[in-house]
Amino acid sequence: MKKIENAIQHLDRKMSEKDQGALIPFTEYLSMITTAPEAMIRNVFQVFYHMIKTYVGEGLDEYPDDPESIQFVYYDCCELFVKDSDHPFFADRLFANRLVNLVESLKRGAQQNKVYIFEGPPGCGKSTFLNNLLRKFEEYANLEEGRRFEAVWRLDRKLLGGFAENEALPLVEKLTQLLERHRDDAIGEPDDLPVAEINGDYIEVPCPSHDNPLLMIPKSLRRAFFDDLFKNNEFKFKISTEKEYEWLFREQPCTICSSLSEALLTRLKSPKKVFEMLHVRPYRFNRRLGDGISVFNPGDKPLRQNVLTNTLLQRRLNSVMRDSNQVKYIFSQYAKTHNGIYALMDIKSHNAERFIELHNIISEGVHKVEDVEENVNSLFLAVMNPEDKKNIQSFQSFSDRIEYIKIPYVMDLQTEVEIYRNIFGKHIDAHFLPRVLHNFARVIIASRLKVKSEPMLEWIKDPKKYRLYCDENLQLLKMEIYTGHIPAWLTEEDRNRLTAKRRRSIISESEKEGERGFSGRDSIKIFNEFFSAFAKEDKLISMSDLNKFFTQTKSELSRSIPENFLKSLVNHYNYTILQEVKESLYYYNEEQIARDIKNYLFAINFESGAQETSTYTGEKIEITEDFFKTIEMHFLGNGISEDKRRAFRKNTQKDYTSMTLPQEIMLEGKDVTETKLYESLHERYVHNLKEKVLDPFLENENFRRAIKDYNEEAFKTYDKKIKGDVTFLMNNLISNYRYTELGAKEVCIYAIDNDLARHYTKN
Ligand SMILES: [Zn+2]
Numbered sequence: 001m002k003k004i005e006n007a008i009q010h011l012d013r014k015m016s017e018k019d020q021g022a023l024i025p026f027t028e029y030l031s032m033i034t035t036a037p038e039a040m041i042r043n044v045f046q047v048f049y050h051m052i053k054t055y056v057g058e059g060l061d062e063y064p065d066d067p068e069s070i071q072f073v074y075y076d077c078c079e080l081f082v083k084d085s086d087h088p089f090f091a092d093r094l095f096a097n098r099l100v101n102l103v104e105s106l107k108r109g110a111q112q113n114k115v116y117i118f119e120g121p122p123g124c125g126k127s128t129f130l131n132n133l134l135r136k137f138e139e140y141a142n143l144e145e146g147r148r149f150e151a152v153w154r155l156d157r158k159l160l161g162g163f164a165e166n167e168a169l170p171l172v173e174k175l176t177q178l179l180e181r182h183r184d185d186a187i188g189e190p191d192d193l194p195v196a197e198i199n200g201d202y203i204e205v206p207c208p209s210h211d212n213p214l215l216m217i218p219k220s221l222r223r224a225f226f227d228d229l230f231k232n233n234e235f236k237f238k239i240s241t242e243k244e245y246e247w248l249f250r251e252q253p254c255t256i257c258s259s260l261s262e263a264l265l266t267r268l269k270s271p272k273k274v275f276e277m278l279h280v281r282p283y284r285f286n287r288r289l290g291d292g293i294s295v296f297n298p299g300d301k302p303l304r305q306n307v308l309t310n311t312l313l314q315r316r317l318n319s320v321m322r323d324s325n326q327v328k329y330i331f332s333q334y335a336k337t338h339n340g341i342y343a344l345m346d347i348k349s350h351n352a353e354r355f356i357e358l359h360n361i362i363s364e365g366v367h368k369v370e371d372v373e374e375n376v377n378s379l380f381l382a383v384m385n386p387e388d389k390k391n392i393q394s395f396q397s398f399s400d401r402i403e404y405i406k407i408p409y410v411m412d413l414q415t416e417v418e419i420y421r422n423i424f425g426k427h428i429d430a431h432f433l434p435r436v437l438h439n440f441a442r443v444i445i446a447s448r449l450k451v452k453s454e455p456m457l458e459w460i461k462d463p464k465k466y467r468l469y470c471d472e473n474l475q476l477l478k479m480e481i482y483t484g485h486i487p488a489w490l491t492e493e494d495r496n497r498l499t500a501k502r503r504r505s506i507i508s509e510s511e512k513e514g515e516r517g518f519s520g521r522d523s524i525k526i527f528n529e530f531f532s533a534f535a536k537e538d539k540l541i542s543m544s545d546l547n548k549f550f551t552q553t554k555s556e557l558s559r560s561i562p563e564n565f566l567k568s569l570v571n572h573y574n575y576t577i578l579q580e581v582k583e584s585l586y587y588y589n590e591e592q593i594a595r596d597i598k599n600y601l602f603a604i605n606f607e608s609g610a611q612e613t614s615t616y617t618g619e620k621i622e623i624t625e626d627f628f629k630t631i632e633m634h635f636l637g638n639g640i641s642e643d644k645r646r647a648f649r650k651n652t653q654k655d656y657t658s659m660t661l662p663q664e665i666m667l668e669g670k671d672v673t674e675t676k677l678y679e680s681l682h683e684r685y686v687h688n689l690k691e692k693v694l695d696p697f698l699e700n701e702n703f704r705r706a707i708k709d710y711n712e713e714a715f716k717t718y719d720k721k722i723k724g725d726v727t728f729l730m731n732n733l734i735s736n737y738r739y740t741e742l743g744a745k746e747v748c749i750y751a752i753d754n755d756l757a758r759h760y761t762k763n
Contacts, residue, residue: 022281023152023154023204023279023280023281024149024279024280024281025276025278025279026213026216026275026276026278026279026280027275029149029213029280030229033214033229034229034230037230037235037239038235039145039147040148040149041212041214041239041245041248042148043212043247043339043377044339044340044341044377044378044379045106045107045109045244045379046107046244047140047141047146047148048103048106048107048137048341048379049103049104049106049107050140050145050146051136051137051140051141051146052080052099052100052103053103054140054145054146055077055079055080055136055140056075056076056077056079056080056096056100057075057076059071059073059074059075059100060073060074060075060076061073061074062074062484062485063486068498068499068500068503069500070500070503070504070507072093072097072484072503072507073097073484074093074096074484075091075093075096075097075100077090077091077096080132080133080136081129081132081133081136082422085132085135087128087131087132088128088132088422089125089128089129089132090125090410090415090418090419090422091129091415092410092411092412092414092415092416092482093412093414093415093482093483093484094411094412094482094507094510095406095407095408097507098405098406099405102116102405106379107244108243108244109243109244109245109246109247113362113363113365113377113401114362114380114401114402114403115355115358115359115362115380115381115382115401115402115403116379116380116381116382116403116405117347117381117382117383117384117402117403117404117405118130118381118382118383118384118404118405118406118407119383119384119385119386119389119404119405119406119407120383120385120386120406120407120408120409120515121385121386121408121409121514121515121516121519122385122519123409123519123520123521123522124407124408124409124514124519124520125407125520126383126384126407127345127346127383129383129407130295130343130345130381130383131295133381134287134293134295134341134343135287137285137293137341138285138286138287138292138293141283141285141292141340142282142284142285147282147283148212148282148283148339149212149213149280149281149282149283150206150207150210150211150212150213150280150281150282150283150339151206151207151211151212151213151215151216151253151257151278151279151280152204152205152206152207152278152279152280152281153204153205153206153207153257153260153264153277153278153279154202154203154204154205154277154278154279155202155203155204155205155264155277155320156201156202156277157201157202157203157320158201159268159273159277160264160267160268160320160321161320161322203313203316203317203320204279205256205260205313205317205329206281207253207254207256207257208254208256208308208329208331208335208336209253209254209256209257209331209335209338209339209374209375210283210292210335210336210338210339210340211253211254211257211338211339212251212339213278213280214248215251215252215253215257216253216257216261216275216278219249219250219252222248222249223240223249226239226240226248247377251375251377252375254331254335254338254374254375255328255372255373255374256327256328256329256331259326259327259328260317260326260327261274261278262326263321263326263327264277267321283339283340285340290333290336290337291336291340292336292337292339292340292341293337293340293341293343294333294336294337294340294341294342294343295343295344295345296343296344296345296350296351296354297345297346297351298345298346298347298348298349298350298351298352299349299350300350300351301350302350302353302354303333306332306333306369307330307331307332307369307370308330308331308332308333308335309329309330309331310329313329314328314329317329328370328372330369330370330372331369331374332367332369332374334361334367334374334376334378335374337378338375338376338377338378339377339378340378340379341378341379341380341381342358342378342379342380342381343380343381343382344358344381344382344383345382345383346382346383346384346385346388347382347384347388347391347392348388348391351382352388352391352392355382355391355392356392358380359401359402361376362376362380362401363401365377383407386515406511406514408448408510408513408514408515409448409514409515409517409518409519409520409523410445410448410514410520411445411448411449411479411482411510411513411514412445412479412482412483412484413438413441413442413445413479413482413483414483416441416444416445416523417437417438417441419520419523419524420437420440420441420524420527423524424527424528424531428531428535430740431531431535431536431540431541432540432541433540433541433542433543433739433743433746433747433750434737434738434739434743434747435543435573435576435577436540436541436542436543436545436546436573437541439543439546439569439573440527440530440546442476442479442569443546443550443561443565443566443569444517444518444523444526444527445479445517446475446479446517446561446562446565447516447517447518447560447561447562448513448514448515448516448517448518449475449478449479449513449514449517450509450512450513451473451475451562452473453473453474453475453478453506453509454509455502455505455506455509456473456474456477456478456506457474458502458505459494459497459498459502459506460474460477460494465491466489466490467568467571468571468572468575468760469487469489469572469575470568470572471562471564471565471568471569472564472568473562473565475562475565476568476569476572477490478506481503481506481507482507482510486498517560518560526554526557529554530546530549530554533549533553534549538742539742539746540740540742540743540746542746542750543570543573543574543750544750547566547570550566551566574751574754574756574759574760575760577747577750577751577756578694578751578756578757578760580733580736580737580747581694581697581729581733581747581748581751582690582693582694583732583736584728584729584732584733584736584737585693585694585696585725585728585729585732586689586690586693593682593685593686594673595617595619596631596634596685597631597678597681597682597685598614598616598617598672598673598678599614599616599617599619599621599631600628600631600632600681601616601652601656601660601672601677601678601681602614602615602616602617602621603621603623603627603628604628604649604652604653604656605653605656605657606623607623608623608624608625608628609623609624610623611623616672628645628649629645632645632648632649633688634684634685634688634689635648635681635684635685635688636648636684636688637688637691637692638692652677652681655677656677659676659677660672660675660676660677660678664676694757696722696725697751697752697756697757698757698758702718702722703722703725703726703752704749704752706718706722706723706726707726707729707730707745707748707749707752708745708749710726710727710730710741710745711730711741729744729748730744730745733747733748
């Protein structure tokens with residue numbers, strides 16, 4: 001029993017804490033405003049902006065010092081669209097920037113009285129986008145950070161004279177209500193109306209339009225009022241100068257509030273007493289009840305009657321005001337989302353009718369509810385398929401009241417890959433050789449882009465010069481730009497030509513892309529087929545697999561991919577991994593190089609056959625022809641004749657004895673490594689090392705087998721040199737280029753089997 005009592009008590013406490021519906025007197029509300037004006041004085045556009053900024057953050061600019069930056073930055077939209085969502089939506093970088101720009105302009109108040117239509121092809125996820133956006137808005141608007149207040153009149157019956165006692169008799173009331181409901185059926189009266197509460201001596205009349213309480217201050221007195229309230233602080237300056245606060249001086253309360261306050265003033269003859277009856281409470285958002293947020297589907301039938309009222313409350317108002325005509329408690333469904341969000345999911349069927357009605361309303365800003373005017377100021381959102389445009393196009397006058405925001409298929413490869421990871425699990429990465437998963441995304445995105453791009457060709461006049469890295473249509477380069485990356489392989493000249501103006505025209509081309517090609521749904525299906533066909537326990541998915549999938553396994557898909565794109569993608573891949581292998585094989589052991597050069601400079605002063613201790617390294621050296629040859633090959637390259645080597649040695653010795661030793665070392669006191677001769681030998685040494693680095697990849701069956709056998713029992717049987725090279729290569733690929741051991745082996749075998757070393761050294 002005790003337990004139950006505790007549990008109920010706990011529940012009671014928790015639920016009371018949650019009950020934020022308690023009324024706050026207007027004066028108390030004003031003192032809340034002075035402590036946090038920016039949070040307390042917000043219209044729906046400002047709250048919407050704060051919501052997006054709270055969840056999305058500031059955005060990351062990868063090139064903060066770039067003078068040509070156009071603020072095309074990375075926004076992390078996870079909190080907004082992915083986290084805790086049953087159906088996540090993935091906003092790519094292009095769309096995220098578009099969305100943030102939109103909310104910024106909404107907040108500035110530049111473009112109100114418009115419908116914002118998110119227009120995207122089937123399978124782009126636009127309904128998921130709208131659902132998730134509204135879910136987050138509802139959550140945020142009900143949090144303290146997003147909270148706003150609405151006006152509630154608390155009428156004091158004692159002060160106003162009130163109605164006779166018997167009027168409150170429950171039985172009579174019920175009877176009257178029943179009779180009236182019967183009569184009202186003709187005009188309809190849904191159940192979820194604001195309910196007047198008789199709370200002892202008070203009648204509470206909530207504003208059905210969720211009016212901001214500050215609007216009850218007569219318009220002509222507001223400036224003076226805020227001057228008094230904020231003195232001369234920064235916020236006062238803000239509200240009086242910034243466009244986003246214009247609403248505070250422009251908007252009027254709804255007719256119910258204004259007629260009520262007028263009637264009260266007539267009765268009480270004291271504005272102070274009127275304001276004592278004004279209270280505020282948090283504006284609660286509830287999408288399911290249509291409070292503050294309403295979303296209509298095309299199949300939702302229109303209400304039989306759009307005029308809503310509350311008979312019981314009307315009767316009490318009449319009674320307390322002693323005049324039935326003074327305050328008419330009628331409003332429309334639009335009042336419920338005044339200061340909130342009204343959204344249409346697709347513009348067809350009943351939603352097309354709603355849209356047309358909406359358009360007429362927002363053109364005027366007000367509409368008639370019976371003979372009463374009602375303000376309508378909401379954030380109007382809709383999503384639409386491009387082919388449904390015909391449903392509204394016949395209305396010429398619409399264009400200036402509609403703003404389209406494109407919501408195309410994903411065109412940023414990072415986001416495309418994120419989608420695969422989200423749907424199939426993060427483990428998919430482990431099944432791919434590095435770069436191959438992203439290359440799959442590139443193929444998908446290529447189908448969505450325009451093949452010929454004017455802005456790209458205007459920027460890069462001669463795409464052929466990048467044939468090692470890029471396709472002839474520069475789609476691969478464009479994808480990098482869309483994902484916020486400027487590739488390092490661009491020439492200095494082209495990098496400089498990427499001006500803010502060119503960037504803008506490239507990015508704005510994305511507005512016309514992503515409407516065809518593989519849809520979001522397609523790409524998931526294709527990825528699933530690809531992954532099931534090629535993911536194996538003991539083998540990683542390679543570029544050959546990718547190529548095979550699109551050209552053989554599913555050759556019908558290649559029709560959607562631009563010609564030669566796959567070939568260029570493979571070329572780009574080959575070139576890149578060859579660079580990785582080259583860097584990983586290059587044995588840059590500075591200590592070894594220094595020791596070789598110092599010993600050589602010491603040894604050339606002796607005849608072959610001598611045995612001496614080097615003064616530079618302290619090493620005992622057997623000065624033989626072989627000793628000279630090994631080091632001289634590093635200076636001069638392979639296959640150099642003995643005569644040439646001897647001549648080189650003689651010249652070097654001459655330089656050493658005439659310049660290096662007497663002048664630089666003895667006179668100037670330089671270390672041997674600081675001398676000109678040393679530097680030139682060092683340069684030759686390093687150059688030849690790099691030139692030769694791919695030699696093992698050319699016609700060396702032994703090397704190929706050693707890679708296959710790496711870390712197996714058989715690896716021990718190879719000679720020391722091969723073992724050393726292979727181990728070095730593997731370790732570098734793993735630590736510098738994110739390969740697993742299996743991946744490092746496979747990528748080397750791939751390079752050997754495709755003869756990449758020969759192919760690219762020929763070029
Ligand atoms: Zn009102």
